[in-house]
Amino acid sequence: MQKSLRPSTPNMARPTTKDLARVAGVSRATVDRVLNGREGVKSETVEKVTAAIRELGFVRNISAANLAKSKSYRFIFVLPRSGDQFLDEILRHIHEAGEVFASDMIWAEVQPIDENDPHQIAAFLASLSPGDVDGVAIMAPETPQLRDAMTRLAERGVCALPFISNQALSGDNLVGIDNRAAGKTAATLMGRFIHAPRGQILVIAESMQSRDSLERRLGFDQVINHSFPHLTTLPSLETYGSAERAERVITAATQRNPDIVGVYVMSSEARIPLEVLERTDLPQQIVSIAHERTPFTENALRNGSIDALITQDPGHLVRSAIRRLRALSDNLTTSTSQEKIRIEVLIATNI
Amino acid sequence: MQKSLRPSTPNMARPTTKDLARVAGVSRATVDRVLNGREGVKSETVEKVTAAIRELGFVRNISAANLAKSKSYRFIFVLPRSGDQFLDEILRHIHEAGEVFASDMIWAEVQPIDENDPHQIAAFLASLSPGDVDGVAIMAPETPQLRDAMTRLAERGVCALPFISNQALSGDNLVGIDNRAAGKTAATLMGRFIHAPRGQILVIAESMQSRDSLERRLGFDQVINHSFPHLTTLPSLETYGSAERAERVITAATQRNPDIVGVYVMSSEARIPLEVLERTDLPQQIVSIAHERTPFTENALRNGSIDALITQDPGHLVRSAIRRLRALSDNLTTSTSQEKIRIEVLIATNI
DNA sequence: ACGGTTTTGAGGCACGTGCATCAAAATTTT
DNA sequence: AAAATTTTGATGCACGTGCCTCAAAACCGT
Numbered sequence: 184m185q186k187s188l189r190p191s192t193p194n195m196a197r198p199t200t201k202d203l204a205r206v207a208g209v210s211r212a213t214v215d216r217v218l219n220g221r222e223g224v225k226s227e228t229v230e231k232v233t234a235a236i237r238e239l240g241f242v243r244n245i246s247a248a249n250l251a252k253s254k255s256y257r258f259i260f261v262l263p264r265s266g267d268q269f270l271d272e273i274l275r276h277i278h279e280a281g282e283v284f285a286s287d288m289i290w291a292e293v294q295p296i297d298e299n300d301p302h303q304i305a306a307f308l309a310s311l312s313p314g315d316v317d318g319v320a321i322m323a324p325e326t327p328q329l330r331d332a333m334t335r336l337a338e339r340g341v342c343a344l345p346f347i348s349n350q351a352l353s354g355d356n357l358v359g360i361d362n363r364a365a366g367k368t369a370a371t372l373m374g375r376f377i378h379a380p381r382g383q384i385l386v387i388a389e390s391m392q393s394r395d396s397l398e399r400r401l402g403f404d405q406v407i408n409h410s411f412p413h414l415t416t417l418p419s420l421e422t423y424g425s426a427e428r429a430e431r432v433i434t435a436a437t438q439r440n441p442d443i444v445g446v447y448v449m450s451s452e453a454r455i456p457l458e459v460l461e462r463t464d465l466p467q468q469i470v471s472i473a474h475e476r477t478p479f480t481e482n483a484l485r486n487g488s489i490d491a492l493i494t495q496d497p498g499h500l501v502r503s504a505i506r507r508l509r510a511l512s513d514n515l516t517t518s519t520s521q522e523k524i525r526i527e528v529l530i531a532t533n534i
Numbered sequence: 535m536q537k538s539l540r541p542s543t544p545n546m547a548r549p550t551t552k553d554l555a556r557v558a559g560v561s562r563a564t565v566d567r568v569l570n571g572r573e574g575v576k577s578e579t580v581e582k583v584t585a586a587i588r589e590l591g592f593v594r595n596i597s598a599a600n601l602a603k604s605k606s607y608r609f610i611f612v613l614p615r616s617g618d619q620f621l622d623e624i625l626r627h628i629h630e631a632g633e634v635f636a637s638d639m640i641w642a643e644v645q646p647i648d649e650n651d652p653h654q655i656a657a658f659l660a661s662l663s664p665g666d667v668d669g670v671a672i673m674a675p676e677t678p679q680l681r682d683a684m685t686r687l688a689e690r691g692v693c694a695l696p697f698i699s700n701q702a703l704s705g706d707n708l709v710g711i712d713n714r715a716a717g718k719t720a721a722t723l724m725g726r727f728i729h730a731p732r733g734q735i736l737v738i739a740e741s742m743q744s745r746d747s748l749e750r751r752l753g754f755d756q757v758i759n760h761s762f763p764h765l766t767t768l769p770s771l772e773t774y775g776s777a778e779r780a781e782r783v784i785t786a787a788t789q790r791n792p793d794i795v796g797v798y799v800m801s802s803e804a805r806i807p808l809e810v811l812e813r814t815d816l817p818q819q820i821v822s823i824a825h826e827r828t829p830f831t832e833n834a835l836r837n838g839s840i841d842a843l844i845t846q847d848p849g850h851l852v853r854s855a856i857r858r859l860r861a862l863s864d865n866l867t868t869s870t871s872q873e874k875i876r877i878e879v880l881i882a883t884n885i
Numbered sequence: 886a887c888g889g890t891t892t893t894g895a896g897g898c899a900c901g902t903g904c905a906t907c908a909a910a911a912t913t914t915t
Numbered sequence: 916a917a918a919a920t921t922t923t924g925a926t927g928c929a930c931g932t933g934c935c936t937c938a939a940a941a942c943c944g945t
Binding site (some may be wrong): 378531 | 547548593594595596597598600601604606608636637638639710713718721722723726727729753757841847850874876879880881882883884
């Protein structure tokens, strides 16, 4: 029974290992053995110490421990090379966060990888050892190789965190939004923003091979079909990041379907498809919804060519990932602090 | 000799005050004098040390410094007594955060106050000294007394942070959302969700004396008038937190205005007005938008009696405030880490 | 050159924890 | 009971910084 977790008077000092030793009736050396899980301590003695921990409400001073070990945290963000604007924002915030976290002895670095070469990613992860690095945040499509590499990494004692776009239902560990819910949100806004009695919705992605797009599409269709049966969703168009291809498939689709009343751009890089749509002769009152805030989408929102933006704040993402990695590499046991990334909805009036 | 801010190899240690002393060609005592701004150092010597700091990219190890000073942070949340559900959530998260931040030597406490007694608040703030407490987050209506008390507190070296609802345009320091933008967002959603060719919107607040409500109303009207001229906003109804009064004014308003197509509940406690509306015989397809996620509003969103919720995540608010206070009390000079709280839009599909 | 003042250096202890060593005590095995 | 083994205690250094004291050095005005 802990009397109180918190000092009732300001000057009440926090219990130290010395206090633990005194209360448990053992030496500081033994307290140390228990706290750090070393061998050769009678279970009876362990119990005495843990009882004292509970009684005093002892919390290990991590700063002091890190100082003693001269430990500093080194985290690596494994990110795709491809430089779309969203990724640029992420990079910028990683460097910014690097400076902020420096005084906490946290280093954050970026390792660019070819996101479509699972072997290369796996090889990189395999090259990391606990001595070199304390945690990795990985933004890459889910593949069996990657999944295995992450598991092995965790087994070697380096924590790995899916970042933004990755591994399906690593769920509670992912730093990023629930893409299915994001798709649902887009659909609800789309359905309610569209006043036409019926019509079709154009759906554009960079590639439907990425899990993100699949999940968004899933959520989107689910809500449109269930709640807005007067609307039809067209098959996903894929740009593969190419402007020419985007031009081709989008114009083809708009000519084939005269009743388009909405456009949903699922990929994080909305610039290419939106520029193409700009040039296409679609009716003005079309509702368009895209993802991620970038200089381009922000501007598009302002001038009305986009009606809503589903976003995740890059700064929050980065800082949250860093804090999560720190928590993970500190207490392998305690539950991670619940830092759920929320889906933000941006419209012209709250950017 | 190390030019880079960041270690290129993992084992490159961070420069310490000892390194600074060596490079600057002075003693560690002098480095200490410069670092901590003590008097009696020739400006020439100061320059030598700051040059070394720049050259090495020295960053003070705050953990070690705090350890040496046996400093721990003590922050106080000054919150209204009144226990609405939103406040309950805030309280819960403060206690939760207290445990998480304990290992970083951060204590967070709550001081309940009567939010409508500026004198009492000012007196409490005046009773605080830098020795007792390192920072205060204050949630209370703006008054001249409070503003003065906060200024004086800051002068005494205790940082004060407006929390959620407070001081007008302390702007960049406020932990909370921009209420004007929140009102605008509500209006945009309202305007686009309403399909009726014309109609009136009911606006309900707890009290229009609070700055929050005023700003939300301002933003709301601005957007409705500008972008949705076919809609009319009715004068704000005030409940003063009383169920009877809410019942009276709301039923009166609904009888007086037959063309109500939307309801906007501005106050953070949406339960009372919504329960009244539930009993009122309004047409089913009315669009209703409220603020803050509570067990009640969450449920209302699920069962469709609310169409959208403008929220700020209580957990984020609390943790952000704590981190902000820590940053403030650490470096009185450096720019605070940019932790802007975003306006979240919740609809049935992304709760 | 003198005394006085300002500036600097040297050294040491403290903070709370990790880690190492060696001896002492307790327990088990022979 | 002696020997072997396990468990515990005592002690000390280290981490990086703050803060203290005292003396040495550099500078000042006369």
